[in-house]
Amino acid sequence: MKPTNIDNPEYFHKVIDCQYACPSHTPVPEYLRLITQGKYDEAYKVNWISNVFPGVLGRICDRPCEPACRRGRVEENPVAICRLKRVTYDYKSSDTSFVPAIPKKKNGKKIALVGGGPASLTVARDLLPLGYEIDLYDDQSKAGGFIRTQVPSFRLPEKVLNEEVDRIIEMGINTHFNHYVDSLKKIIDKNYDAIFIGTGAPRGRDLPDLPGREAGDSSIFIGIQWLAAILYRHITNAPDRVLVLGGGNTAMDCCRMAKRLGAQDVKVMVRSPREQMKASPWEIEDAIDEGIPIIDNHSPVEFVVKAGKLVGMHFQKVQVRYTNDGKKELVPLDAPPVFYPCDLVLLAVGQMNAFPYIEEDIGIEMNERGTPKLDKITHQSTVPHIFFGGDAAFGPRNVITAVAHGHEAAISIDIFCRGKDLHRRPAPKTSLLNQTMGMQEWLYDAKVTEDRRYAVPTVDRVKSLKNRLVEVELGFSKKTGHQESFRCLNCDVQTVFDHSTCIECDACVDICPESCINFIENASEEELRQNLTVAADNPAQALYVSDILPTGRVMVKDENVCLHCGLCAERCPTASWEMKKYTYNSAEAGDKIDEQD
Amino acid sequence: MTSTKPAFRHPKLAQNSLGLTRKDYEGAVSTLCAGCGHDSTTNAIIQACFELNIEPHRVAKMSGIGCSSKTPAYFLDRSHGFNAVHGRMPSIATGANMANRDLLYIGISGDGDTASIGMGQFAHALRRNLNLNYICMNNGCYGLTKGQDSATADMGSTGKRGIPNPYASIDLCELAIELGASYVARGFSGDKKQLVPLIKGAFAHSGLAFIDVISPCVTFNNTSTSTKSYEYVREHIEATNTFDFIPLQREILTDYAEGTTQEVIMHDGSIIHLHKVDSKEDVTNRLNSVNKLEEEKAKGRLLTGLLYVNQQIRETHDILNTSLRPLNSLTENDLCPGNTELQKINDSLR
Structure with a gap:
């Protein structure tokens, strides 16, 4: 392989899995570190600059960062990044000086x-x-x-x-x-x-062609419209038995809301198998915790209306099958349709x-x-x-x-x-700063805690089911938020290798707890991945390859499960390994555009 | 200010046939200088034990005094061990070995602990061919007392102190061959590919296995003028052979070109396949081995690899004709012949 080009701003950015996975590229490790220091205002500001709605997103974000979090590959669970974002909102002061000044003199646009x-x-x-x-x-x-x-x-x-x-x-x-x-x-x-x-x-998707749709119209609602109607208090209660159709997050919101409006028997009916549902796993969990069964592999057949009143629905049990070209098919099982009685149906089968x-x-x-x-x-x-x-x-x-x-x-x-070329865009703002303070002393907290993920406390269920305005999650206390933040592996503190000073003493190889570092013969990426001490079988994670060393070998580091503990740098006699904090901030409107080339 | 090693390990870390990973063979985090050759040697021992499926509780680690002798704290933290007086590791190892011949003995020493204060003990352990894996971490200086030249420092070699060593050096491998060791090898801490098989061969060998590991002192003896620096050793190293260590019960799948390999069957049934640079060399011939060492030395080269192995020399227990059962397992019944026998003995003396 060719030596890794660490000057490419995306290389180290990719190592910060959470930030890279975030569409807005919020500098997650940075704000988690600020939480550990009790600097909630600064942590909030880091978020606000990047994702604009930290308090909102700290509650309802889809959190693509968490499945990406390196911690989830090192132990069972990722850092509770989303709920720590909420911590920055919950404990910040009322200071709003971070809001930029708005010029009195407008630019005329x-x-x-x-x-x-x-x-x-x-x-x-x-x-x-x-x-x-x-x-x-x-x-x-x-x-x-x-x-x-x-x-x-x-x-x-x-x-x-x-x-x-x-x-x-x-x-x-x-x-x-x-x-x-x-x-x-x-x-x-x-x-x-x-x-x-x-x-x-x-536009919420409807099921206009399903028999009984028109006759039962007064008891059938589009999920998102129903939720909006509740907000504006056009709807204030729900009947006894409610069926929610759909497997996404809106379905989860609908079923939980129905419970709060007085429904006793709420069921979520899903066509796909449970594990293929679109809803976030934690939202499904919350619904189940509130006593709402998820009935999967059931495809709706018809609305049953008697004497002008919706009394239930028929469903066909189905099974997933994959065609030869990998397409998903739902095949009806050879069984008569099943009947589920209900007084209200909420359709949460997609938006357009x-x-x-x-x-x-x-x-x-x-x-x-x-x-x-x-x-x-x-x-x-x-x-x-x-x-x-x-x-x-x-x-x-x-x-x-x-x-x-x-x-x-x-x-x-x-x-x-400004009349310029839209494709010549400002570059991200990056910096790489050495974290060395002294012998085995770093500017960041290099110790890796073994704490497992902390659970977010919730309000008493009876109380929350009575009132739709009561927030279910209470959020982390300052103390738990502090402990949870420490679970962050500081993936923004990069292991930077200088092949020109390395004496190949193997100290880094020997100390690395995750067996990431190898000194081996160079080869193609495919071969290198196999030849490492522990094969690098996660192709989504890069190999960091050095230039040729005096013995003819190269240093190859698998970034996959590196703990960023700094031991390689601590045990390196020649400072060929250094821990450097990589800051990556996405470009903002108004940033200067590099006019070269 | 010692650093602690995180508890996490790679989730796909290999397991050996005992279901153990390398972590089960590790010890405390080293307090030696960063980049010390001894740490690499320590890790080669860990790797060898892991690969040979050695049960940690069947190992006894012995050491004397010095940087090298601190290292038993850094590997096999579930094994037995004794940190002896300076230069006295061989005595302690001999005693332990006499009491329980069933354990695997790893003796760790350094060039000072072996070639200076412990020379007498070293010589007699060799002479008795004690069943001990004697690993000498040889950096040519007294690192723990700030880098004075040791007895293995080559004449003219200059460490950080800046004064060339005026004395001739002791070649521990030649000495070991001469005084009766039955397995003699030299390795380099910076070359685990060679060192790990050498250690595995030693563990399979019954009798005194001596490995001289050139292990640079990164703080006091890694200068461009030292003959035991990483750079000098890499430039002057000459491997007499490379070899495959084939543990017992493993099928031999590799074909070797005739004449360039020599097969040595170890006491436990494992096989060492040597791939020699020169097909005429015979590692079981003492004269040949010493000559080869001297020849390379004259050329200014440092000979490494398996230098000498002799499966015919009897180890101490065989010489002494001791009980096959470990002494510590003998009960009163085994040791006391009973009154009738005692009377017979007494009568025979009357």
Whole structure:
């Protein structure tokens, strides 16, 4: 293999698994370290700069960082990164000096945001400090979009949402609430310099062709509409028996909400097997903990309506089979349909994009999936000054992805308004700083704790099931948050190797607890992976390969389960190994673009 | 300010036939200088024990005084051990070995502990061909007392002190061959590929197995003018042979070119396959082995590998015709012949 190019900003970034997996690339180890130091304000700020809604995301994030966390490969469970994000919100002071100053003198550019969800709010936050004037249009009375209307309060209290949304509104957005944009043309006609569309994937999928759908209509609801109706108190209770159709997070929210509105018998009906459900494992767990059975491998057949009243549903038991070309099929079992009685059915079988307000003749081209044709990096549509982000861009994803889209779109809009090439984007801001303080002393806490993942305490179940406004999770105490943060392996503190000073004494090989380090004959990557002391069988994790050493061998380190404990550097007599903290901050709108080449 | 090693190990760490991983053969974290050759040697011992499926509780580690003699703390922390007086490791090992011949004895010593204060003890352990694996971590200086030249420092070699050594050096391997050791090898801490099989061969051997491990002192004797620095050793090393150690009951699958290999069957039935640079060399011939060492020395080369092995020399227990059962397992019934026998003996003396 060729020597690893550690000057590539993405190499060490990839070693920080959590940050790399995060769509917004939040510097996770950095804020966990700040929590261990009790610096909640600073930890919150690190989050806020990157993901804009730490209090919200600390409760409802899809947390792609956690399955990626190296700790999960070293022992059973990853660090509870998401709930530690909540810790930064819960224990920060009321200080808001981290909010950048907004220039009184504007730059003369006007931007419209259509839809007031997380993507649009992120665009606003990134562009307001640069002097842009921003108009926000939303059909609701408050901003927040999906996270306000569809995420139940028992998971996300309104107070938290308001604080983080209002902070951005107060930076100086001209809001146009209760303003449904029924024609994009009208917005275009207002001559904005750029328009950002973040209207989400607002249409809940229905099952229009299922027999009985029309007859039972008064007792059948689309899940997301039902949740929104509860928020606005149009619906305040649920009947005795409720069936929720679907296996995603909305289904989990619906079933738990139904329990809180008085339903006694709530069941979730899923077509796929349990392990293939789309919902996050922890959300499924929470539902089951509240006494809600998940009945998988059941495909809906018909709504049974008697005397004009919905009395239940028929389901066909199915089995998953894979066709030769790997496609998933649900094959009905040779058994009669089963009947489940119910008084209410909630459909949470997916969401779709819908742009009824975009006129066909304004030049925005759509693809076959009903989403706009976009440049994947710049988020620019086929109309140069119109950009898309969030679920409206590439279909339903999650909040943190919407935030990441917002950042990218803001960068694009800023470059666009300055008349530059959208593909010449600012680089991430990186630094690599030595952590040596003295003999076996580091600027970071190199000790690896053996503590296993701490559980988040919850409120008494009887109490929480009575009131939909009571948040179920209590969050970590300061003490537990502190202990949980220490489980972080400091993957941002990199092991940096200098082949020119190495004397090949093997000290690092001998001390490494994870047998990561090898001095062997060079070969192709495939062969090297096999030839290591412990074969490197996780291809997602890089091999760090040095230049040729005096004995003709190369140093090969498998990054996979490195504990970043610093022992290789401690035992190195020539400081050929050094522990250096790699800081990677994604580019922000307004950052300078390298004008070379 | 000693560092602690995290408890986690690679989840896919290999297991040996006892179901143990390398971790089960480790000891405390070393307090020697970072980069010390002794740490590498220690890890070669750990690797050899792991690969040979040795039960840690069947091992006794003996050592004297010195940096090298600290190392038994850094491997096999579930084994027996005794840290003896300076240069007295062979006596303690002899005593223990007499009491329980069933254990595997690993004697760790250094060049000072062996070639200076312990020379007398060393010589007699060799002469008796004690069933001991005598590993000398040889760095050519007294590292624990700040790097004075030791008796194995080559003439003219200059360590950190900056003064060339005026005396001739003692070649421990030649001495061992001459005084009766039945397995003599030399390795280099920086070459585990060679060192681990050498140690495994020693463990399979019955009788005194002496391994002189050139183990650089990174703090006091790793200068460009020292003959025991990492760089010098790497440049002047000459392997007399490489070999495969084939443990008992393992099928031999490799074919060897005729004339260049020599097969040595060990006492426990394991086989050593030597791949020699020169097919005329015979490692079971004492004269040949000493000559070869001298020849290479004259060329300024440091000969490593398995230098001499003789399966015919009897070890101490055989010489003394001791009980096959360990002495510590003999009961009163075994040891006391009874009144009738005693009377007979007494009568025969009257």
